[in-house]
Amino acid sequence: xxxxxxxxxxxxxxxxxxxxxxxxxxxxxxxxxxxxxxxxxxxxxxxxxxxxxxxxxxxxxxxxxxxxxxxxxxxxxxxxxxxxxxxxxxxxxxxxxxxxxxxxxxxxxxxxxxxxxxxxxxxxxxxxxxxxxxxxxxxxxxxxxxxxxxxxxxxxxxxxxxxxxxxxxxxxxxxxxxxxxxxxxxxxxxxxxxxxxxxxxxxxxxxxxxxxxxxxxxxxxxxxxxxxxxxxxxxxxxxxxxxxxxxxxxxxxxxxxxxxxxxxxxxxxxxxxxxxxxxxxxxxxxxxxxxxxxxxxxxxxxxxxxxxxxxxxxxxxxxxxxxxxxxxxxxxxxxx
Numbered sequence: 001x002x003x004x005x006x007x008x009x010x011x012x013x014x015x016x017x018x019x020x021x022x023x024x025x026x027x028x029x030x031x032x033x034x035x036x037x038x039x040x041x042x043x044x045x046x047x048x049x050x051x052x053x054x055x056x057x058x059x060x061x062x063x064x065x066x067x068x069x070x071x072x073x074x075x076x077x078x079x080x081x082x083x084x085x086x087x088x089x090x091x092x093x094x095x096x097x098x099x100x101x102x103x104x105x106x107x108x109x110x111x112x113x114x115x116x117x118x119x120x121x122x123x124x125x126x127x128x129x130x131x132x133x134x135x136x137x138x139x140x141x142x143x144x145x146x147x148x149x150x151x152x153x154x155x156x157x158x159x160x161x162x163x164x165x166x167x168x169x170x171x172x173x174x175x176x177x178x179x180x181x182x183x184x185x186x187x188x189x190x191x192x193x194x195x196x197x198x199x200x201x202x203x204x205x206x207x208x209x210x211x212x213x214x215x216x217x218x219x220x221x222x223x224x225x226x227x228x229x230x231x232x233x234x235x236x237x238x239x240x241x242x243x244x245x246x247x248x249x250x251x252x253x254x255x256x257x258x259x260x261x262x263x264x265x266x267x268x269x270x271x272x273x274x275x276x277x278x279x280x281x282x283x284x285x286x287x288x289x290x291x292x293x294x295x296x297x298x299x300x301x302x303x304x305x306x307x308x309x310x311x312x313x314x315x316x317x318x319x320x321x322x323x324x325x326x327x328x329x330x331x332x333x334x335x336x
Contacts (some may be wrong), residue, residue, distance in 0.1 A: 020275040022264020025259075028282045031289065039292035042285070044315030051169070051288050052281075053163070056177025058254055059280035060232040062262075063184045064225030065255040066276045070201040070301045071221045073122060073129030078255050080140025081114060081226055082248030085233025087148045090155050090243060097158040108230050114140065115226035119219030148245045155237050163238025173235045180231065181277040188273060197221075202269025253305070258283055261310075 035042045061078060064112045092103030114136060121132035144150075163173045188194035191322040200207040200217040208214050232251075237243055260266065261282065262275030292305055 002326045013112040017262055018272045018275055020082050020261070020272045021278065023263065024261055024275050024279045024282055028285065031282060031285055035285065035289050035292075039289050041286040042292040047288060047292075051284050053173040053235070055281045055284035056174045057178045057232045057236045057239070058251065058284060059277035060180050060228050060235070061251050061255045062073040062258040062276040062280050063180060063273050064228035064232075066259050066262070066264050066271050066273050067184075067221040067228075068129070068225045069256075069259050069264055069266060070198060070268055070271035071203060071218050072204075073133075073174065073218075074266075075118065075133045075222065075225055076130055076252060077118060077133040077140060077226075078229055079246075079248040079252050080137040080144065081111065082236065082249075082251055083246055084110065084140045084147075085230045086143045086237045086243045086247045087144050088247055089159060089234055090153045091148050093156045093159075095154055095156050097156050100156050100158050104234055106265065107234060108227065111226040111230035112223055115223030116219065118226070119222035124224065136246050142318040144245055150245045151336075152242050152244045155240070159234070159238040160241060161238075165237050171239075173239055176231070176235055177277065180228065181274055184228075184273045188271060198269050198271060201271070214328045245290065253301075254280075254283055257305075274325040325335065 001334050032043060041047060061082065065075055065078065087108040088110065089100070089103050090107065093099035097228055118129075118136055121127045121136070122129050125132075127170065164171050166172070167175065188197065196207070196212055197217050197220075199210075200212055200214045201221075204214045204218075207217075229248075233248065236247055240247070258279035259276050261279040262277075264271045264276060286303060295303075
């Protein structure tokens with residue numbers, strides 16, 4: 001007779017749609033219907049082709065943030081990481097296509113080093129992840145300012161073509177977002193590594209007792225996150241013909257918001273990268289919706305903040321109870 005853990009493993013091996021995915025999918029469909037009635041210009045072909053590449057970049061950033069949050073942390077070095085990558089891939093080549101590949105390699109090298117520093121500070125020095133990554137973010141901005149002086153520079157033609165050329169009517173940047181989402185989802189949900197990764201995030205002490213090297217997984221989360229931020233920065237540097245040196249500033253709060261909206265537990269363990277990626281589309285379309293209504297930028301920021309609070313409320317409150325009691329944090333490993 002199969003034991004409870006065995007039954008759980010068999011159940012987790014099957015493909016399941018998470019509650020977060022169902023919620024975000026329903027919300028996205030409703031948003032597009034509302035857009036068709038109240039802001040039809042926001043769903044025009046021109047508007048969607050302009051929005052989707054940025055949604056793809058946000059989705060990639062959200063994948064990285066998901067990995068960190070799964071380990072019980074929050075990465076606030078997103079802005080500096082994306083901005084530094086954009087500066088490296090635009091200032092380094094200086095519109096010379098022959099210098100693009102070395103610049104991209106340098107950007108990924110810097111991302112790996114940054115991830116190792118973040119992971120070391122959090123795991124070895126026991127600094128709070130918010131404090132550690134906020135400090136690293138300031139360091140990244142210092143490096144970025146030293147390289148560029150804060151002024152923009154035009155991207156190379158090769159990078160622009162890499163991100164903006166179309167296949168089957170869609171820019172390549174969108175395909176990169178989809179591919180990376182699939183890769184991260186498969187690694188987390190369909191491999192032994194992914195199950196162990198979520199086990200470490202759900203209960204580090206129990207994972208350590210089973211012999212797992214928890215620090216490796218925790219540092220690996222920060223390194224992988226930085227690699228994904230770098231990938232988003234490279235694509236962003238191609239999508240925008242003349243990106244600013246502060247291009248990453250718009251990704252800190254949204255990256256956390258889409259992870260929460262996607263149902264990933266802020267306590268660690270449970271994670272849904274595909275739902276986070278879909279939430280990026282939801283958030284960008286929501287931005288287009290309020291923009292089409294002529295809403296000021298400040299109000300748009302409030303809308304994102306409200307979305308974040310709603311995401312927390314959806315997964316933290318037991319709405320079936322008449323007393324609206326808060327759910328006990330789920331520390332069990334959930335694989336899908």
